Structure formats: structure tokens, C-alpha cells
Amino acid sequence: MSENNTHATNFHNDPRVQQAKALLREALTEHSSKLDNVAPANLSLETSYKSTLESCGQLRGGNLFFPYLGSGLGNGPFVELGDGSVKLDFITGIGVHFFGHSSPILLDSQIDAALADTIMQGNLQQNLDTEILLNKIMKLAKAQGAELEHCFLTSSGSMANDNAFKLAFQKHSPADRVIAFENCFCGRTIAMASVTDKELYRTGIPTVLNVDYIPYFDPENPEESTARSIAALKRLIQRYPNRHALMKFELLQGEGGGYKVAQADYFRELMTICRENNVAVLADEIQTFGRFSKPFAFQYYNLDDLVDLVNIGKLSQVCATLFTSNYKPKPGLISQTFTSSASQINAAITIMDTFANGDLFGPNGKIETLTNYFRTKLQDIADRVPGSLTGPFGLGDMIAFTPLDGSLDKAKALMMQLYDDGLLCFIAGGNPYRLRMLPPIPAIDESHIDLAANLIETAIKKIQSV
Ligand SMILES: Cc1ncc(COP(=O)(O)O)c(C=O)c1O
Structure with missing residues (x-):
């Protein structure tokens, strides 16, 4: 231990703390890596989850916007809910969880805190x-x-x-x-x-x-x-x-x-x-x-x-x-x-x-590369499926599209269909209404965008067929 350090620095450098951190990292990776795709709810948790949601709505004086209460574990863009379902989170708390869920990048900072x-x-x-x-x-x-x-x-x-x-x-x-x-x-x-x-x-x-x-x-x-x-x-x-x-x-x-x-x-x-x-x-x-x-x-x-x-x-x-x-x-x-x-x-x-x-910014940074890829995917849907969507709109990691006819009813119906199918996005604008996304770029790759695009196309076709 150095005499030039505060006791706090000595504490954080203590080998026991370092070892405990390594163990936590290992355990987190092991458990969170199981969340690698969207998944439906676990039937055995459904009843208790429903009553927790009702209680939460009652206690806060109004129902939650989505029937969403996280379990506290995720893996990058994937988040587990209290009913065991897994969602692909492309709204990230309206732009908060940019580094994804259970982010290994942020873990050490959180243990230190x-x-x-x-x-x-x-x-x-x-x-x-x-x-x-x-x-x-x-x-x-x-x-x-x-x-x-x-x-x-x-x-x-x-x-x-x-x-x-x-x-x-x-x-x-x-x-x-x-x-x-x-x-x-x-x-x-x-x-x-x-x-x-x-x-x-x-x-x-x-x-x-x-x-x-x-x-x-x-x-x-x-x-x-x-x-x-x-x-x-x-x-x-x-x-x-x-x-x-x-x-x-x-x-x-x-x-x-x-x-x-x-x-x-x-x-x-x-x-x-x-x-x-x-x-x-x-x-x-x-x-x-x-x-x-x-x-x-x-x-x-x-x-x-x-x-x-x-x-x-x-x-x-x-x-x-x-x-x-x-x-x-x-x-x-x-x-x-x-x-x-x-x-x-x-x-x-x-x-x-x-x-x-990092490698996030610049013309060839991860933000430009992945969001351009996502935009191309949305454009593909617009080209292939008549009447599906207009757009994409926005810039960088702020991505939106006008679904179907741009009405509130259709935008909401699509947002809820996507929620049920496993993709989290949110409404924005008005005249026309749009669905917007703020994907967790540092935590995703093209495969997550492919998954999101598939979910969007499938959900739009479901709404179109009603
Ligand atoms: C442009 C802008 N300003 C202000 C706010 C308010 O921030 P907060 O909800 O943290 O109070 C938001 C939140 O969405 C925003 O998007």
C-alpha cells in the first residue's frame, strides 16, 4: 500500500476487490449470454407478472405505457422482462441505454459506484x-x-x-x-x-x-x-x-x-x-x-x-x-x-x-456504418412491401419511419404488435405519426439489425392483413 494514496485508492486497488470484480464479470457474462434472441414469456411466471404490473400501475396512479417491468438482466440489445420474455430493445428507455443492457463496458464503473x-x-x-x-x-x-x-x-x-x-x-x-x-x-x-x-x-x-x-x-x-x-x-x-x-x-x-x-x-x-x-x-x-x-x-x-x-x-x-x-x-x-x-x-x-x-464516431465509425445499414434495410421493406412504410427519417442513431398510412391508430397498432413480437420502439411526431428508434449502437452488430428489420416487416404484414 502506498503512503501517497488515499485510503479509498488503496481500497479500490485491494487484490480482494480486483478478484471480486473478476468473479462478477465472469458470472454476469455466463448468465447474460443466455439472452441471445427474442423469446416469449415463461408461462409459469405469467400470473405473478400480471399481478405485479397491476400493482405497479395502481401504486403509481396510472398504468405503465407498455406492460414492461425488466427483470434486471440483459445482454446488449436484449432485455429480459419479469415474465421471462426477452425483447430486442431499440428504444433503450428513449435513448438512455445506449450501451445496451448489462453492459460489460459499464460494469466496472457500476461496481466501483x-x-x-x-x-x-x-x-x-x-x-x-x-x-x-x-x-x-x-x-x-x-x-x-x-x-x-x-x-x-x-x-x-x-x-x-x-x-x-x-x-x-x-x-x-x-x-x-x-x-x-x-x-x-x-x-x-x-x-x-x-x-x-x-x-x-x-x-x-x-x-x-x-x-x-x-x-x-x-x-x-x-x-x-x-x-x-x-x-x-x-x-x-x-x-x-x-x-x-x-x-x-x-x-x-x-x-x-x-x-x-x-x-x-x-x-x-x-x-x-x-x-x-x-x-x-x-x-x-x-x-x-x-x-x-x-x-x-x-x-x-x-x-x-x-x-x-x-x-x-x-x-x-x-x-x-x-x-x-x-x-x-x-x-x-x-x-x-x-x-x-x-x-x-x-x-x-x-x-x-x-x-x-473509441470507434463510434467519424464517417466510418460504428454509428454511421450500422445506422446506414439499418436505413437500407428499412428502405428495402418500403420498396418490397407496398404501403408498408415511408422513410426512413432522422439522422445517425435517431431513426424513424412513418408506418402504413401515418395515422395514430395504425402507428399504435404496429408499435404494440412489435412489442408483442419482441421489438421495442416508440411513437413520435403527429401528422403523420412515426415510429422511432434509438438503437444501442455500441452493443449491436448487423445481425441485430436484420432481426429488427424482420420483426418490422412481419408485424407490418400482420397489421395490413387485419
Ligand atoms: C430534446 C429534449 N429536451 C428535454 C427533454 C427532457 O428530459 P428529461 O425527460 O430527462 O427531463 C427531452 C426528453 O425526452 C428531450 O428529448
């Missing part, structure tokens, strides 16, 4: 790991020259947006308005529900922010829609001079847009107008972070010189607001009991290392 002195870390008392993580996030974020300097951890994507809004409001006080895209998704706190452009999500809730919407890019009409958005933005800024603190950008419109893609020039023009008028540019990367051929979507679109505030969440396991020194808050503006759990922080450190050193 279990051995840490506390479960949660907070702003008042946090561990050395936090500084390591913040450094790694910032290094990735600044790789192409963005002027981001700071990173503040928080507990959810909505809270990251809330913090970013606070920084912008304080900096541009007394500005009291925000700009967002029509159909945007911003989160579900009362403030963020005021911005999220969906009536259903704010029914009965007071509107607490003044939000002005502009139309999003239309891929069918690039020039016209760009001109329309620019004109709308200029009109708003003229109508309310110095009243807008920020504009919130989703660099690919997710939940609300059904994975609607825009162009780099489109964002550049709008962001430039914001910058010229003292309106902070917020890139909400809670869903886009880690999905394209570069770690951040703003890097993919080469918008590094224009972002003031950037939020990450979901696959990073931690949620955070990144900001330039212009937006540094006065003491007291942002804080919280929790920053993240030790488990989240440790996982995020491994994830940032994988992003920095």
Missing part, C-alpha cells in the same frame, strides 16, 4: 470523480473550438433546460421571453411544459413563461421554410425588442417532430440572428448527444462558434448544462441537493472515455 461511500453526490459534498467527469465532458465539447467553458450537473434533462433558461434570463435581465420551434419538446416541469409545444402535456397547468414559436425547417421545402423561419424570427425580435433571453434549438426535432432533420445553414442563419440581437443560443442536446457522427450535434453541423448554452442528458447518464463564461451565473442562482449518483458519474466517465477513444 456500489463501493463508493455515498449513493448520491450533491453540490455541497461531491467526490473527486466529479472533477474528472467535468473535465472529460468539456474536452469533448471544445474539440472543434466551441467557447464553452463550464459544465453544471443536474438531475434530469428538464432541470438542465431549466438551469440554462435561468442563466440566459439572468444574463439578459429584464428580458422575459423565450423563442422556440413549433412542436418542440423541452421537458415536463411546469416551466418546461410551458415551452414544450404540446397541449396534452400542459392541460390544466398554468403557463409560466412567455414563449414565442417559429416554424421548423421543412425538408420538403428547404428554401421556402428557411425563409419562413428567418422572417418569423426577425418579426418576433422586432415586435419585442430586447425581451428575448434565449432561443432553444433542437438540432433534430425529436418527440414533437418525429425526427425531422434540418440543414446546417438553416441553423447558422437563425443562430446568427439571435447572436446579433443578444438572444442566447441554447442547443438542447438531451436527445441528440452521442447520436451522430460527432459527439455533439452542434459539432456535426459545425455550429461551434454560435452556441452559448448546451444541454446533455439521456445516454450520458448524467444531465448537464454547458455554458460560455458570458453566461456564468451569480452565486445562488443554480444549485440542487443532488448533482448525480456515484453510479451515474462513474458511468459517464467511462462513456466520455469511450466517446473520446
Whole structure:
């Protein structure tokens, strides 16, 4: 044992801990490797599973969206449910389980977290790991020259947006308005529900922010829609001079847009107008972070010189607001009991290392290669099976298609048929409705995509024959 180490380092280096980790790795591999295909429920577990689902729905005050309660074991894209069934998970908790289930890549970080002195870390008392993580996030974020300097951890994507809004409001006080895209998704706190452009999500809730919407890019009409958005933005800024603190950008419109893609020039023009008028540019990367051929979507679109505030969440396991020194808050503006759990922080450190050193990004990286393969497969179905689907839409690891006639009924019917047959995906958009997927790229190969494509084609034919 070295005298230059803390007791904690000596503990983690203890041969007994190393040996225990090796044993856990071995046991996990042995058990999880049995989950190598989709499978129906185990009949002997069905009754107890059904009553657990009912109890869960009753306790939480509403049924679960899917009859899904995981057993706690998986294998990459495969996840075992409490009834023993096995699903191919291409929705990954809406983009959270990017490294798959029971990920060997993240296992050590999770064992270390279990051995840490506390479960949660907070702003008042946090561990050395936090500084390591913040450094790694910032290094990735600044790789192409963005002027981001700071990173503040928080507990959810909505809270990251809330913090970013606070920084912008304080900096541009007394500005009291925000700009967002029509159909945007911003989160579900009362403030963020005021911005999220969906009536259903704010029914009965007071509107607490003044939000002005502009139309999003239309891929069918690039020039016209760009001109329309620019004109709308200029009109708003003229109508309310110095009243807008920020504009919130989703660099690919997710939940609300059904994975609607825009162009780099489109964002550049709008962001430039914001910058010229003292309106902070917020890139909400809670869903886009880690999905394209570069770690951040703003890097993919080469918008590094224009972002003031950037939020990450979901696959990073931690949620955070990144900001330039212009937006540094006065003491007291942002804080919280929790920053993240030790488990989240440790996982995020491994994830940032994988992003920095791995083979995920770039034109020949795993994200581009596998998602292009998946898109080709979906296109094949569209070509071979008349009326089956339109698309695919989206970019990188955000993949969507419009099933059948694009109606809500048909999209839901197909999603539930796929669920029963073993593929997890989720609905998005509206007019038309789409099915979207966020596959766990580091944990899959072409064989998993072939399986997903077969399940999709079979399920579509079942719905078509009803
Ligand atoms: C673009 C975007 N912003 C914000 C959020 C809210 O994140 P959370 O659900 O973690 O609060 C989401 C979640 O889907 C999102 O996709």
C-alpha cells in the first residue's frame, strides 16, 4: 500500500476487490449470454407478472405505457422482462441505454459506484470523480473550438433546460421571453411544459413563461421554410425588442417532430440572428448527444462558434448544462441537493472515455456504418412491401419511419404488435405519426439489425392483413 494514496485508492486497488470484480464479470457474462434472441414469456411466471404490473400501475396512479417491468438482466440489445420474455430493445428507455443492457463496458464503473461511500453526490459534498467527469465532458465539447467553458450537473434533462433558461434570463435581465420551434419538446416541469409545444402535456397547468414559436425547417421545402423561419424570427425580435433571453434549438426535432432533420445553414442563419440581437443560443442536446457522427450535434453541423448554452442528458447518464463564461451565473442562482449518483458519474466517465477513444464516431465509425445499414434495410421493406412504410427519417442513431398510412391508430397498432413480437420502439411526431428508434449502437452488430428489420416487416404484414 502506498503512503501517497488515499485510503479509498488503496481500497479500490485491494487484490480482494480486483478478484471480486473478476468473479462478477465472469458470472454476469455466463448468465447474460443466455439472452441471445427474442423469446416469449415463461408461462409459469405469467400470473405473478400480471399481478405485479397491476400493482405497479395502481401504486403509481396510472398504468405503465407498455406492460414492461425488466427483470434486471440483459445482454446488449436484449432485455429480459419479469415474465421471462426477452425483447430486442431499440428504444433503450428513449435513448438512455445506449450501451445496451448489462453492459460489460459499464460494469466496472457500476461496481466501483456500489463501493463508493455515498449513493448520491450533491453540490455541497461531491467526490473527486466529479472533477474528472467535468473535465472529460468539456474536452469533448471544445474539440472543434466551441467557447464553452463550464459544465453544471443536474438531475434530469428538464432541470438542465431549466438551469440554462435561468442563466440566459439572468444574463439578459429584464428580458422575459423565450423563442422556440413549433412542436418542440423541452421537458415536463411546469416551466418546461410551458415551452414544450404540446397541449396534452400542459392541460390544466398554468403557463409560466412567455414563449414565442417559429416554424421548423421543412425538408420538403428547404428554401421556402428557411425563409419562413428567418422572417418569423426577425418579426418576433422586432415586435419585442430586447425581451428575448434565449432561443432553444433542437438540432433534430425529436418527440414533437418525429425526427425531422434540418440543414446546417438553416441553423447558422437563425443562430446568427439571435447572436446579433443578444438572444442566447441554447442547443438542447438531451436527445441528440452521442447520436451522430460527432459527439455533439452542434459539432456535426459545425455550429461551434454560435452556441452559448448546451444541454446533455439521456445516454450520458448524467444531465448537464454547458455554458460560455458570458453566461456564468451569480452565486445562488443554480444549485440542487443532488448533482448525480456515484453510479451515474462513474458511468459517464467511462462513456466520455469511450466517446473520446473509441470507434463510434467519424464517417466510418460504428454509428454511421450500422445506422446506414439499418436505413437500407428499412428502405428495402418500403420498396418490397407496398404501403408498408415511408422513410426512413432522422439522422445517425435517431431513426424513424412513418408506418402504413401515418395515422395514430395504425402507428399504435404496429408499435404494440412489435412489442408483442419482441421489438421495442416508440411513437413520435403527429401528422403523420412515426415510429422511432434509438438503437444501442455500441452493443449491436448487423445481425441485430436484420432481426429488427424482420420483426418490422412481419408485424407490418400482420397489421395490413387485419
Ligand atoms: C430534446 C429534449 N429536451 C428535454 C427533454 C427532457 O428530459 P428529461 O425527460 O430527462 O427531463 C427531452 C426528453 O425526452 C428531450 O428529448
